Amino acid sequence: MRFTSGHVRALLVALAFVSSVLVGVVAGMLAHQDDKSIAGSVLYGGGAFISWMTLSLLVMGALGWISLGESTEPATTDADRSSARSGG
Numbered sequence: 001m002r003f004t005s006g007h008v009r010a011l012l013v014a015l016a017f018v019s020s021v022l023v024g025v026v027a028g029m030l031a032h033q034d035d036k037s038i039a040g041s042v043l044y045g046g047g048a049f050i051s052w053m054t055l056s057l058l059v060m061g062a063l064g065w066i067s068l069g070e071s072t073e074p075a076t077t078d079a080d081r082s083s084a085r086s087g088g
Contacts, residue, residue, distance in 0.1 A: 009066050016056035024049030 003011075028045025036044065060066045 012060055012066050013057070016053055016060065020049045020053040020056065023052040 024045040027048035028041045031044035032038070032041040057066070
């Protein structure tokens, strides 16, 4: 079975999400152990989740593993456009 680029992108985003949940839960538990209230621990864990998710997606995008916002259609060159205008 071959994976398409869409499948790989979905798996990488799922990996970023799961690791972010893990980081958020651990950060919230550590904050609660440091005598923070439940609400403070949830906010601390949520901040860690958002930070790690953002960092993960930015690093994956910088490495070229995922391409957020780019078109999935094949790129056309100037030669392709000029031949299309001239009719062949």
